[in-house]
Each structure stands twice: as C-alpha cells, then as structure tokens.
Amino acid sequence: MKKRNVILHxxxxxxxxxxxxxxxASGTLTATAINFATQNFGATAPATLGIxxxxxxxxxxxxxxxxxxxxxxxxxxxxxxxxATFAAAPGTGAFTGSITTLTPIPLTPTATAxxxxxxxxAVTFTNSGLANATIGVGASVIFTPxxxxxxxxxxxxxxxxxxxxxxASVSALAAAVNSVALPADLDGPAATAxxxxxxASAITGAVTAGGPTAETQKIDVTATPSQAALxxxxxxxxxxxxxxxxxxxxxxxxxxxxxxxxxxxxxxxxTATGTGAVATGSxxxxxxxxxxxxxxxxxxxxxxxxxxxxGGTTATWTAATTAASGVATxxxxxxxxxxxxxxxxxxxIVKTTPTTGTDAVTGVSGTLYALxxxxxxxxxxxxxxAAAIGYSSFVRIVNTGSTxxxxxxxxxxxxxxxxxxxxxxxxLAAGAAKTYxxxxxxxxxxxxxxxxxxxxxxxxxxxxxxxxxxxxxxxxVFSDMSGGQLSxxxxxxxxxxx
Numbered sequence: 001m002k003k004r005n006v007i008l009h010x011x012x013x014x015x016x017x018x019x020x021x022x023x024x025a026s027g028t029l030t031a032t033a034i035n036f037a038t039q040n041f042g043a044t045a046p047a048t049l050g051i052x053x054x055x056x057x058x059x060x061x062x063x064x065x066x067x068x069x070x071x072x073x074x075x076x077x078x079x080x081x082x083x084a085t086f087a088a089a090p091g092t093g094a095f096t097g098s099i100t101t102l103t104p105i106p107l108t109p110t111a112t113a114x115x116x117x118x119x120x121x122a123v124t125f126t127n128s129g130l131a132n133a134t135i136g137v138g139a140s141v142i143f144t145p146x147x148x149x150x151x152x153x154x155x156x157x158x159x160x161x162x163x164x165x166x167x168a169s170v171s172a173l174a175a176a177v178n179s180v181a182l183p184a185d186l187d188g189p190a191a192t193a194x195x196x197x198x199x200a201s202a203i204t205g206a207v208t209a210g211g212p213t214a215e216t217q218k219i220d221v222t223a224t225p226s227q228a229a230l231x232x233x234x235x236x237x238x239x240x241x242x243x244x245x246x247x248x249x250x251x252x253x254x255x256x257x258x259x260x261x262x263x264x265x266x267x268x269x270x271t272a273t274g275t276g277a278v279a280t281g282s283x284x285x286x287x288x289x290x291x292x293x294x295x296x297x298x299x300x301x302x303x304x305x306x307x308x309x310x311g312g313t314t315a316t317w318t319a320a321t322t323a324a325s326g327v328a329t330x331x332x333x334x335x336x337x338x339x340x341x342x343x344x345x346x347x348x349i350v351k352t353t354p355t356t357g358t359d360a361v362t363g364v365s366g367t368l369y370a371l372x373x374x375x376x377x378x379x380x381x382x383x384x385x386a387a388a389i390g391y392s393s394f395v396r397i398v399n400t401g402s403t404x405x406x407x408x409x410x411x412x413x414x415x416x417x418x419x420x421x422x423x424x425x426x427x428l429a430a431g432a433a434k435t436y437x438x439x440x441x442x443x444x445x446x447x448x449x450x451x452x453x454x455x456x457x458x459x460x461x462x463x464x465x466x467x468x469x470x471x472x473x474x475x476x477v478f479s480d481m482s483g484g485q486l487s488x489x490x491x492x493x494x495x496x497x498x
Contacts, residue, residue: 026061026184026187026188027059027061027188029056029058029167029168029191029192029193029194030194031054031057031166031195033194033196033197034196034198035200035254035256036157036200037202037264038158038360039269039354040264041154041155041158042361043360045358045359048151049148049258049358050147050151051151052259053260054196055145056144057140057141058097058143058170058191060099060135060136060137060187062135062186062188065137065139066135066186066187067135068134069127070105070131071128072126073110073126074135074172075125075175075183076123076168076169076170077183078121078143078168079120079121079182080119080164082153084150084156085150085152086114086119086149087118088114088149089112090121091146092123094145094146095125095143098138099140099141100125102134104131105130106129106133107135110124110126113177122177147259148258148259150196150197157197160199162198162199163195163198164195165194165196167193167194168182168190169190169191171183173185201252202251202252202264202265202269203250203325204249204250204252205362205364206247207245208245209366210243210369211243211245214234215234215235217234218372219231219371221375221403221461225339226402228285228335228336228340228341229337235295236296236298237295240335241297241333242335243295243296243297243330243332244346246295246330247277247328247364248327249323267324269356269359270322270352270353271322271352273303273320275317275319275320275350275351276352277307277320279314279315279331282313282342282346283313283333284312284342285335285336286333286334286335287335288307289309289332290306290333291307291317291329291330292305292329293323293327295328297334302320304319305321322352331348343372343461345367346367347366348365348367349363374461375460375463376462376465377458377459378457378459380455380456380467381469381481382482383453383456384471386439386441387449387450389450391472393438393441394436394438395441395468395470396468397425397436398432398466399460400431400462400463400464401460401462401464402430402462403462403463404429405428406424407426407428407459407465408424408458409459410422410423410456411446411456413454419457430462441456468480468482469482
C-alpha cells in the first residue's frame with residue numbers, strides 16, 4: 001500500500017498534491033447531536049449564550065496511512081455552520097484521539113488558532129520524535145468543546161428542528177483558518193458535515209375540553225330559577241359546577257439545557273407558582289372560576305387557584321401553582337345559583353414562567369368544553385321535498401317546554417344516516433306551536449331534490465317538543481304521517497317517535 005509522506009514545506013506539499021496523492025477516500029466526521037431545549041433561547045437571551053456540544057470525532061481514511069516526518073506538522077480544521085461560532089480558540093487539551101497515542105511516535109497538539117469570524121478553528125499536530133509517525137486508516141482526532149464554547153446559536157436553536165453542524169478537514173499546508181474553503185489536501189476532500197446540536201421543545205402543552213370521562217353536562221332549562229343550574233356532570237361535579245376542561249404540561253425526555261447533560265424540565269426550569277391563564281367566554285353566572293386538581297372540581301389547585309373575573313367574559317389567573325409533568329389542571333366554574341347560565345364555548349391561554357428570565361415562555365392555548373342547553377330532539381321520519389309534484393309536506397312543531405326556544409332543523413341523509421348542519425327555522429314561545437311548509441324548511445336547510453326522501457331532525461333548547469308531520473296528496477287528502485311524535489326530554493339524545 002502506498003503511504004503519503006507529509007513535509008511541512010508548502011512547495012513540497014503542493015508538489016505531492018500535483019502527483020495525485022490527494023485522490024483518496026475522505027475521512028469521516030461523526031458526532032452525537034445533543035438535543036437542546038428551544039426554551040433556552042428566549043428573545044432576550046444574550047448573544048453570548050453558549051452551548052456545550054458533545055465530542056466531535058474525525059476518523060482518517062487514507063489507504064496505507066499518512067506518514068508524518070520528524071518535526072513536521074499537520075493541521076486539523078473544524079468549522080461550524082448555521083450561524084454558530086466559537087467563543088474563543090480552544091486549548092490544545094481539547095484534542096485527543098488515537099493519533100496522540102501513536103506508537104512509537106505520537107503526534108502532539110502544539111498550537112491552536114481561530115478565524116476572524118470565529119467560525120473556524122485549527123489545531124496543529126506535530127511529530128516531535130526522531131522517526132516517522134504513521135496515521136493509519138481508522139486513526140482519530142477527538143475534539144471535545146469546552147463548556148459554553150459554541151455561541152451564536154440563539155436564532156437557530158430557538159426553533160424546533162434547528163440544527164448546528166460542523167465540518168472538518170486535514171492539511172499539510174500552513175494554518176489558513178480564514179480560507180473560504182477548508183484546506184483539504186490530506187485524507188481526501190473535506191469530510192461531510194455532522195450535526196452537533198439540534199433543537200426541540202423540552203416541555204409540551206395541551207388543552208383538553210371536558211374531563212377524563214366524555215362530558216355531557218348541559219344547562220338545565222327546567223331549573224328554578226330558569227337555567228340557573230346544570231345537569232349532573234359526567235365527571236362527578238354535580239349540578240352546581242361545570243368542568244370546562246384541563247391543561248397540562250409534560251416534560252420531553254432527553255432535551256437538554258445549555259450544558260448539554262441535564263434535561264430541561266418543569267421542576268428544574270419553571271417557577272413553582274408562575275402559571276398564568278386567561279379563559280374567555282360567557283361567565284356572567286359564575287360565583288367562582290377555579291383551577292382544581294380533579295375533574296370533579298372539588299380540590300383547589302393551591303396558590304393562585306381562584307380567578308379574577310372581569311366583565312363576565314374573562315377569568316384571569318396569575319401566579320398559580322405549576323402542576324408536575326403530565327398532571328392535568330382543571331378549569332371549573334361554580335354557578336351562583338340565581339343567574340341563568342349562558343351558553344358558552346370558552347377558550348383558554350396558559351403561560352408558564354421560566355426560572356431564568358431570558359428563557360422562552362412555554363405556553364399552550366385551546367378550546368374548552370362547549371356548554372349548551374339540554375333541550376330536546378326529534379326526527380321526522382316522513383318528509384317529501386318541496387320540489388316533488390303533487391304532494392306537499394307540512395311539519396307542525398309545539399314547544400311544550402317552559403322557556404322560549406329557537407327551533408332548528410337538519411336534513412338526515414337517507415343513504416348514510418348522517419345529519420347535516422342545522423339551521424334555525426324560528427323561535428317559539430313556551431307552549432307555542434307553528435306549522436312550517438316544506439318551502440319554509442328548505443329555505444333554512446337548502447333545496448332538497450324532488451326524488452329524495454330524507455328525514456328531518458328537529459332540535460330546540462327547551463325541555464320538550466311535540467312534532468307532527470302532515471302530507472297533502474294530489475287528490476287533496478290530508479294525512480297525519482307521524483301520529484304526533486314526542487321529543488326526548490333533556491338531556492337524552494336518542495331519537496323517539498312512532
């Protein structure tokens with residue numbers, strides 16, 4: 001196997017290149033990319049904030065090896081990408097690996113240099129012995145960056161998926177750290193870049209509507225005073241409280257602080273009583289808005305659990321207890337028992353407070369449980385569209401509840417059984433009745449083709465409905481097609497009728 005002799009003199013090195021000795025397989029660069037938390041890099045983080053990557057290893061791959069003559073040196077280059085820079089030139093002690101233990105003659109790191117833009121460092125390895133030293137295939141240089149020695153990463157690592165990379169090369173030429181392209185006249189072309197740092201969120205957040213058990217709680221239209229109480233909650237919260245939902249934050253294992261060895265976590269990096277939340281909705285009937293540790297809304301979270309209510313539409317929590325990783329905090333409203341509870345689908349914004357003021361805030365937002373009236377629902381089984389020739393459909397609806405209610409209608413597809421979007425027909429007072437023509441119905445739902453025979457779903461936020469379906473034939477015969485269908489009382493959703 002042919003060996004490459006390395007002589008310091010530039011002219012001789014250039015001559016060796018001209019002879020084709022550089023046409024070799026390139027060395028390889030490897031590193032274990034550390035996943036750094038995006039939370040480390042807030043908008044106000046100092047430009048000098050540094051990270052500590054893991055070791056970066058360059059492995060030689062020249063067949064037959066590289067022979068370094070006595071008193072001769074080689075130069076190793078390491079260059080950062082993606083906007084990152086070195087804080088300073090490293091000491092020679094940062095470089096180890098098998099070339100420093102070659103036998104019988106090791107190569108010794110004797111000097112380092114850094115480029116003007118601080119993206120590139122060079123380390124000189126010198127044969128200080130009296131015999132040749134051979135760098136064989138598989139020999140390595142291991143560069144271990146000092147603590148916080150890689151800077152300029154705030155923008156790159158503030159975004160999930162951000163990457164900081166490094167490239168490397170080997171040369172017999174005099175150190176040229178400011179070269180646009182890395183000198184790579186030994187061990188083939190410059191090694192393919194390796195990722196040394198990546199960015200991920202260390203803490204994830206989630207907002208969930210309702211409780212662990214799917215919530216069915218509604219405003220009770222039969223309550224006294226009217227609509228001032230709730231139906232029984234599915235999560236054990238009774239009729240005076242509603243569990244709108246929860247939020248939680250969860251640690252992501254393996255995502256590090258800037259030191260690169262310790263995970264960034266809720267316990268270590270967030271203030272214990274630094275959670276703030278704002279719920280926006282219709283809370284005019286609220287006696288209290290409380291953060292709790294349980295879905296039954298029985299146990300207050302602790303510090304800061306009681307909200308400040310503003311204008312009946314905003315609930316604000318400040319300096320609330322930050323729950324442990326993966327533990328839900330529930331958002332509960334206690335009705336005052338005297339004011340009608342309004343229909344509402346609140347939204348929630350939650351933010352935590354980092355213990356380091358320049359860290360990015362971890363937050364989450366989402367939509368909470370849609371609290372509606374319990375109401376009534378019934379399907380009309382026989383309906384002939386307005387476009388059908390000769391036959392006419394009529395639907396008579398009676399609000400047998402004790403409260404006025406808007407009456408809504410939806411078309412149920414005859415092939416799939418799926419109900420479409422509902423549309424309001426009009427409002428009926430308590431005890432009132434009205435007969436709707438097919439043209440009235442389709443004025444709300446949209447035109448239905450003459451040949452279709454869908455069902456209709458009638459709903460209203462009232463205690464009960466009575467619905468009759470009539471049909472007029474071409475000969476003028478008027479028939480009751482329903483026998484007077486009665487709706488399900490609140491809060492059932494199954495469909496009844498003959």
